[in-house]
Amino acid sequence: MCSVGLKSFFHTIKMGFVRRRGDGLAFVPSEKRYGDNGEKEFVHALGHKLPDCRIKKNVVIMTDSGNAEIDCLVLYQDKLFAIEIKNWKGKITETDQGFVQKKTDYYTNEDHIKVLKSPFKQLNRAIYLLKKQISGNVWVNGIVFFADEEVDEIETLSDNVWFVDIDKLINHILTCGKVSQQTAASKFFENCIESDCLFSYTWNKSLHCIIADESLVFQTENGQIGRKQIKNISVRHHWSYDELTIMLKDNAFVQIVQENGALKTFDNGEEKHYNFSKLDYIELGSR
Numbered sequence: 001m002c003s004v005g006l007k008s009f010f011h012t013i014k015m016g017f018v019r020r021r022g023d024g025l026a027f028v029p030s031e032k033r034y035g036d037n038g039e040k041e042f043v044h045a046l047g048h049k050l051p052d053c054r055i056k057k058n059v060v061i062m063t064d065s066g067n068a069e070i071d072c073l074v075l076y077q078d079k080l081f082a083i084e085i086k087n088w089k090g091k092i093t094e095t096d097q098g099f100v101q102k103k104t105d106y107y108t109n110e111d112h113i114k115v116l117k118s119p120f121k122q123l124n125r126a127i128y129l130l131k132k133q134i135s136g137n138v139w140v141n142g143i144v145f146f147a148d149e150e151v152d153e154i155e156t157l158s159d160n161v162w163f164v165d166i167d168k169l170i171n172h173i174l175t176c177g178k179v180s181q182q183t184a185a186s187k188f189f190e191n192c193i194e195s196d197c198l199f200s201y202t203w204n205k206s207l208h209c210i211i212a213d214e215s216l217v218f219q220t221e222n223g224q225i226g227r228k229q230i231k232n233i234s235v236r237h238h239w240s241y242d243e244l245t246i247m248l249k250d251n252a253f254v255q256i257v258q259e260n261g262a263l264k265t266f267d268n269g270e271e272k273h274y275n276f277s278k279l280d281y282i283e284l285g286s287r
Contacts, residue, residue: 025205068126138180169198194285212264
């Protein structure tokens with residue numbers, strides 16, 4: 001083997017091991033995976049039943065006063081709605097300390113009691129921080145939606161708005177809610193940041209985060225592309241490199257090779273880096 005071929009061989013072997021270093025996505029508990037799936041189903045159903053609305057999902061909020069996330073932000077005409085989605089089962093009762101969940105085990109008939117944080121307080125805090133992050137004279141209407149069909153009963157103390165039926169929620173969006181100035185509501189919605197999502201099919205790992213724009217600049221045969229052109233990225237792994245299939249927003253595809261590429265991300269205000277070798281699919285949020 002010539003010296004050039006030998007160097008190439010050892011380089012390939014070395015890169016195979018180097019690419020396996022670095023952080024992978026954290027394990028996602030089954031309850032969170034279940035909740036994420038419920039959110040996706042809700043957003044899909046809402047968009048189908050109310051096609052005239054605009055939706056951003058998993059809106060990321062990062063401020064000096066704290067960080068938060070809104071499951072679903074809806075712009076309908078000149079009204080804004082922030083929706084917190086809960087996949088809770090059993091009997092749900094609001095108390096002064098929070099919510100109490102009572103579930104009866106199907107097999108043993110035993111009752112299981114769990115104290116949960118108030119989704120109303122969670123949503124109100126998120127709306128407060130969102131309005132600190134994005135300026136604008138707008139009103140954001142808050143709604144909590146209990147999505148799971150296995151909710152037996154809900155008792156609340158407050159006058160907060162909540163639903164278990166999506167058709168009633170849609171009627172509320174159509175007929176109720178405080179109105180903002182049209183241009184202000186639209187501009188505010190445009191400035192909200194929908195999260196990106198990283199997926200690793202091993203153990204069904206995933207992460208909502210913000211990918212730094214500079215990590216999404218790629219050189220192709222037809223020139224440079226960046227976030228504004230990209231819809232999603234599928235990753236096929238090889239020993240010493242990754243093959244990226246990039247779907248553009250015009251539904252065209254480009255393929256590039258990354259030897260040891262990585263993404264810089266921000267998760268809850270913390271900077272992290274993830275190698276393409278540890279990822280299988282990347283979905284970009286709208287900007």
